[in-house]
Amino acid sequence: xxxxxxxxIAAELTEVAAKLRLRTVKVKSGSLGVGSGVIWQSDGLIITxxxxxxxxxxxxxxxxxxxxxxxxxxxxxxxxxxxLKIVATDLTAATIGNSEGLRVGELVLxxxxxFAESGAVTTxxxxxxxxxxxxxxxxxxxxxxxGPLADCLGRVVGINxxxxxxxAVAVPSSTVEHFLQLNSRPQxxxxxxxxxxxxxxxxxxVLSILPGSAAETxxxxxxxxxxxxxxxxxxxxxxxxxxxxxxxxxxxxxxxRGGQQxxxxxxxxxxxxxxxxx
Numbered sequence: 014x015x016x017x018x019x020x021x022i023a024a025e026l027t028e029v030a031a032k033l034r035l036r037t038v039k040v041k042s043g044s045l046g047v048g049s050g051v052i053w054q055s056d057g058l059i060i061t062x063x064x065x066x067x068x069x070x071x072x073x074x075x076x077x078x079x080x081x082x083x084x085x086x087x088x089x090x091x092x093x094x095x096x097l098k099i100v101a102t103d104l105t106a107a108t109i110g111n112s113e114g115l116r117v118g119e120l121v122l123x124x125x126x127x128f129a130e131s132g133a134v135t136t137x138x139x140x141x142x143x144x145x146x147x148x149x150x151x152x153x154x155x156x157x158x159x160g161p162l163a164d165c166l167g168r169v170v171g172i173n174x175x176x177x178x179x180x181a182v183a184v185p186s187s188t189v190e191h192f193l194q195l196n197s198r199p200q201x202x203x204x205x206x207x208x209x210x211x212x213x214x215x216x217x218x219v220l221s222i223l224p225g226s227a228a229e230t231x232x233x234x235x236x237x238x239x240x241x242x243x244x245x246x247x248x249x250x251x252x253x254x255x256x257x258x259x260x261x262x263x264x265x266x267x268x269x270r271g272g273q274q275x276x277x278x279x280x281x282x283x284x285x286x287x288x289x290x291x
Contacts, residue, residue, distance in 0.1 A: 026136070029167040030122060034132035035076045036107040036169075037124045037160055040083075040097070042071035049125040049160030050097065051169060053189075055106045057081075059097040060189055061159030062174050063088055064204050064221060066095035073099050076132060087192065090204040090223055091254050093174050094184060094192045107161060110168025112185035115142045121149050123173050123181060125160030133157075140180050141212065145249030147171040147183040177209055188251070201233070201257070202226020207249065208238055214248045216240045216269065231277050238269040 040048045040061050048065030050073065052058075059073060071083045087096035115121075119139045127133050137151025147162060153176055162171035162183040171183030202223035208215040216238040222228050241247050242256045243265055256264055266277040 026122075026165070029163070029165065030124070030134045032167050033107075033122060033124045033161060033163055033169075034134070035105050037076065037126075037132055039074040039126050039131065040065050040071055040159055041074075042066045043068040047126050047156055048158050049156065049173070051159070051161045051172065052104050052106050053096075053109070053193075055102070055104045057099040057101040057104060059083065059099065060172060061095050061097060062172065062184075063090040063093045063095045064174075065159040066097055067221075071097055073097065075104075089192055089254075090202060090221070092184060092188060092192060092251065093204055094172065094189060096193065107163075107169045108167060109186050109190070110164055110166075110170040112142070112147055112170040112187050113144070115139050115147060115164070115170055117141065120165045121151065121170070122163050122165070122167075123149070123151055123153060123157060123160060123183075124163070125153070125157030125173060127154035127156035130156070137181070142185075143249070144185065144187070145251045146207075147185050148177075149181045149183065151181050153181045175206055177207065182207075201228040201253070203228045203233065203239075205239070205253070214246070217247050217253065233268070233277070234270065236270070240267040240269055240274070242266060 036052045038050045038059060040050045050059040050061035053060045066085050069085050073081045073083045081099035081101060083097040083099045085095055086098050117139050121137060121139055123135050124132060135152045137149050140150045141148040153173055157173050160173050161169040162173050163169050170186050173181060173183045175182050203219050204221040205217040206220050208218050219235055219237045222233060268275050
C-alpha cells in the first residue's frame with residue numbers, strides 16, 4: 014500500500030510539473046542571458062522579473078518552440094516585476110494561487126530555464142512567508158529568475174527572483190496582482206535585494222539602476238544600501254514603494270555607502286518622483 018501511495022504521489026507531481034512547464038517561457042532581453050517568465054493570461058500577458066526584462070522589447074519562446082517579439086508594458090524595478098505582451102491568443106495560462114495562504118513546510122515547485130535549459134524543475138518546502146516575499150528551501154540557478162513558484166497543485170504562488178542566504182526568494186502572487194492593477198507609481202528606478210541577518214533586515218542593497226531614472230540623477234550607486242526614511246528602517250522591499258506612494262512632500266532616504274551614511278531627499282509630486290542628493 015505504501016509503495017502504491019508513493020507511486021501515485023510521484024505520478025501526480027510529474028503531471029503538475031509537466032503542466033507548469035507548458036506555462037513557463039524563455040525570456041531574452043537586452044544583452045543578458047536567457048531568463049524565465051510565466052504566461053499570466055491567455056491573451057499574451059507574460060510576467061517576469063524587472064532584472065530579466067531590462068529593455069523595452071524582448072523575445073519570448075514558448076514551451077512548444079514558437080517565438081514572439083514582446084513589448085514591455087509595465088515595469089517596477091523596486092518590486093523586481095515586469096509585464097510583457099505578445100501578439101497571441103488562446104495561450105495556456107497559469108492557474109494563479111493565493112500566496113497569502115501558504116504554510117511553512119508546504120511542498121512547492123520551481124520551474125525555469127537555468128543555463129538555457131528548457132523547463133527545469135526543482136522542489137522544496139516553504140521556509141517563510143509574508144506579504145513581501147515567499148522564501149523556500151529549494152535550489153535556483155541563473156536563468157530561473159522570472160519563472161513560477163507553484164504549490165503542489167500547480168497553482169502559481171510567486172515569481173522566483175533571487176537567492177538569499179541559500180534560500181529561494183519569490184515575489185508573492187498577491188504582489189503581482191497588485192502590480193498589474195497599478196499602471197504607474199512613484200519610482201526611484203532601482204532593483205533591490207534585502208540584506209538579511211537571519212530573518213532580520215539590515216536594509217535594501219541596490220543591484221541595478223535604470224538609466225535616466227531619478228536614482229541615477231541623484232547619484233545613487235550600485236552597492237549602496239538603502240536603510241530607511243527619517244529613522245524608520247526598511248524591513249522589506251515594499252517599504253520604499255510604500256513611503257514613496259504615501260509621501261506628500263520631501264522624502265529623506267538614508268543610505269549607506271562605504272561605511273558612511275548619506276541622506277537623499279526625494280520630492281514626490283503628481284505621481285512622479287524627482288530626487289535631489291544632499
